[in-house]
Amino acid sequence: MIQTMKPAKKRKIRGDGAWGYTFIAVALVVFALFTAYPVASAFIISFQEYKPLGSTYVGFDNYVNTFSDSLFWKSVKNTIVYTILTVPVALFLSFAVAILILPLKKWMQTTFKAVFYLPAVASGVALSVVWLWIFDPMSSGILNQLLGTVGIESQNWLGSSSTSMFSLVFMSWLSSHGTSIIIYLAALLGIDTSYYEAAELDGANFLQKLWYIVIPCLKPTTLFLLVTGVIGSFQVFQNAYLMTGGGPDNSTTMVGLLIFNNAFKYFEFGEAAAQSLILALLIAGIAMVQFKFLGKEVEY
Amino acid sequence: MALFNNHLANNKMKFFRNTIIIILLLLFALATLFPIYFMIISSLGDPVEAGAMSYSLFPTKISLDSYKFFFDYSEYSFRWLTNSLIVAGAVTISNVFFASMAGYAFSKIQFKGRAFLFTLLLCAMMIPYQVTQVPLYILIVNVFHIQNTYSALIMPGLVTVYNIFLAKQFMTTIPKEIIESGKMEGASQFQIYVKIILPLSKTVMAVMAILTFMENWNTFFWPFLVTNTMDMQTIQVGLKNFRFANTTYFAPMMAGATISALPMFILFFSLQKYFLEGVTVGAVKG
Numbered sequence: 001m002i003q004t005m006k007p008a009k010k011r012k013i014r015g016d017g018a019w020g021y022t023f024i025a026v027a028l029v030v031f032a033l034f035t036a037y038p039v040a041s042a043f044i045i046s047f048q049e050y051k052p053l054g055s056t057y058v059g060f061d062n063y064v065n066t067f068s069d070s071l072f073w074k075s076v077k078n079t080i081v082y083t084i085l086t087v088p089v090a091l092f093l094s095f096a097v098a099i100l101i102l103p104l105k106k107w108m109q110t111t112f113k114a115v116f117y118l119p120a121v122a123s124g125v126a127l128s129v130v131w132l133w134i135f136d137p138m139s140s141g142i143l144n145q146l147l148g149t150v151g152i153e154s155q156n157w158l159g160s161s162s163t164s165m166f167s168l169v170f171m172s173w174l175s176s177h178g179t180s181i182i183i184y185l186a187a188l189l190g191i192d193t194s195y196y197e198a199a200e201l202d203g204a205n206f207l208q209k210l211w212y213i214v215i216p217c218l219k220p221t222t223l224f225l226l227v228t229g230v231i232g233s234f235q236v237f238q239n240a241y242l243m244t245g246g247g248p249d250n251s252t253t254m255v256g257l258l259i260f261n262n263a264f265k266y267f268e269f270g271e272a273a274a275q276s277l278i279l280a281l282l283i284a285g286i287a288m289v290q291f292k293f294l295g296k297e298v299e300y
Numbered sequence: 301m302a303l304f305n306n307h308l309a310n311n312k313m314k315f316f317r318n319t320i321i322i323i324l325l326l327l328f329a330l331a332t333l334f335p336i337y338f339m340i341i342s343s344l345g346d347p348v349e350a351g352a353m354s355y356s357l358f359p360t361k362i363s364l365d366s367y368k369f370f371f372d373y374s375e376y377s378f379r380w381l382t383n384s385l386i387v388a389g390a391v392t393i394s395n396v397f398f399a400s401m402a403g404y405a406f407s408k409i410q411f412k413g414r415a416f417l418f419t420l421l422l423c424a425m426m427i428p429y430q431v432t433q434v435p436l437y438i439l440i441v442n443v444f445h446i447q448n449t450y451s452a453l454i455m456p457g458l459v460t461v462y463n464i465f466l467a468k469q470f471m472t473t474i475p476k477e478i479i480e481s482g483k484m485e486g487a488s489q490f491q492i493y494v495k496i497i498l499p500l501s502k503t504v505m506a507v508m509a510i511l512t513f514m515e516n517w518n519t520f521f522w523p524f525l526v527t528n529t530m531d532m533q534t535i536q537v538g539l540k541n542f543r544f545a546n547t548t549y550f551a552p553m554m555a556g557a558t559i560s561a562l563p564m565f566i567l568f569f570s571l572q573k574y575f576l577e578g579v580t581v582g583a584v585k586g
Contacts, residue, residue, distance in 0.1 A: 019489035020411030027402035027459040028417070034436060034456040035424050041435035052442055097328060100321045103304040108322075114572050115329045119336055121564040121575070123518035125536045126557035129543055130339045133355070133550060142338065142355050174331050182579040188303070196302050209303055235428045238520060242540065259430045264525065269434050276430040283428055 042273045050269035062274035074250055075258040082254060083233040085169040091225055094180035102188050117178030128242040131171050158244050161251035168239055168252055180225050187221040223294050227287050234283050255279050343558045345551035366551035373542055376530040380538035386450060387534060388516035391457040395512045396505055398459045403467025404497050408479055421461045437525055452526040457516060463508050470504040507578040510571055514564055535560045
């Protein structure tokens with residue numbers, strides 16, 4: 001019996017196997033050519049001085065140069081400052097909005113979800129064009145006008161190194177938080193109501209329920225949003241590039257922009273590749289630390 | 301019985317509470333929607349240089365001259381929209397087809413190296429795009445010599461790991477019995493994929509199509525890198541160039557921004573359900 005079953009089963013698996021490879025063939029070729037090969041290539045380029053016709057091997061020069069470059073450290077600092085000012089605020093805002101949406105009727109929940117998601121469908125370039133005018137440094141600029149009504153004098157938002165970083169952060173605060181709101185809301189709706197019932201029997205009020213039930217239950221969601229938020233923020237490039245170009249005085253040069261400049265402004269491909277790999281390690285390290293310290297009690 | 305006490309002393313209290321909540325939510329919505337509102341009403345102004353003008357929060361007049369100004373800027377302005385449509389459309393169709401095929405294979409077909417390959421793909425998802433951008437640029441420009449072509453714009457996006465993951469996550473939930481019964485009827489794997497799997501995966505495919513289309517319509521970085529003539533640029537790159545060439549033309553810039561965003565607004569309002577579903581499909585299971 002076993003003797004006769006075996007070949008038949010094997011043939012079946014082999015037959016399916018061919019289909020399996022056929023089905024993933026295109027995906028695999030695209031992946032190999034446009035992801036795997038570039039990653040491997042990035043390693044090699046990072047040890048080279050790139051020239052279109054024959055690069056030269058320079059050992060760890062690109063890494064050494066990067067670590068001794070004060071602009072690199074400044075860009076790391078800027079990236080960290082930007083992340084600390086944007087990600088926690090975004091998490092708090094989304095959490096608060098999701099909590100507020102929760103008691104509303106279903107159709108209202110959907111409407112608000114759509115309203116908060118809407119800005120996310122506009123392209124980053126379009127929004128950067130709009131914000132450029134909102135930040136118009138003239139006293140007639142929209143933001144300056146609004147602040148003028150409460151007696152704050154006009155600021156040179158993007159043009160002064162003391163306000164340029166804050167301007168980018170402010171823009172991020174008022175960008176779409178729809179995705180996080182929807183994710184938080186889905187998690188909130190997933191909390192078992194028996195927890196609340198038990199808490200109510202113990203006489204818990206709204207804040208106590210929030211603190212002892214909601215926040216612990218949403219910890220995996222918060223961790224997910226935190227990690228993806230930090231990863232995204234460390235790669236931020238577009239707004240800095242389009243709004244300030246990294247200036248003034250490199251006050252908004254973040255790592256993503258520095259790599260772009262090295263690669264496509266100065267054509268220092270080797271150094272850009274080295275810096276991109278450092279960035280990848282940095283991101284992986286931070287994600288791991290977050291999982292370690294915050295993920296302890298999280299069960300998946 | 302829930303986080304919020306729904307048994308308030310009387311209905312008046314509940315009404316009062318919900319009113320305050322709605323006011324708070326509306327205030328926040330106002331703040332995040334403001335840039336879009338400002339963009340649209342300002343685009344209806346006259347195409348004059350900003351100079352001494354002052355902005356207004358309410359439309360003072362409605363004219364489409366700024367839109368005309370934007371389209372007159374370059375003979376290729378309409379072409380930018382077509383290019384965006386071609387690129388985003390091609391990438392979307394390819395992803396829906398090939399990512400779902402790969403997703404099916406990774407979820408339901410047994411083959412050697414499946415787990416390894418899938419893990420490899422997942423690991424690749426965590427690599428920041430900065431790592432691949434330089435080698436990818438060299439590959440397209442210096443090796444393939446296809447810069448400034450549709451191929452260069454489309455090829456790197458043909459199948460994304462994210463979409464494979466999305467398809468795989470969904471298809472894993474399809475019961476094995478359905479596929480087995482298909483096999484009993486003598487259907488080949490390809491027939492099973494076309495006749496059984498695809499019809500069952502319509503929603504996830506719609507979500508995938510919409511998110512992929514939106515992402516590629518809005519993308520700026522890659523088209524900016526690999527195009528160097530106006531006739532090959534996408535609307536996002538064109539808008540950026542318009543901005544740098546006409547730094548003082550406020551209303552036309554807003555008109556351009558509106559043009560670049562409008563197709564997505566239309567898509568969003570007509571297919572809202574899939575947009576909102578896409579968020580949770582991609583995230584909670586991820």
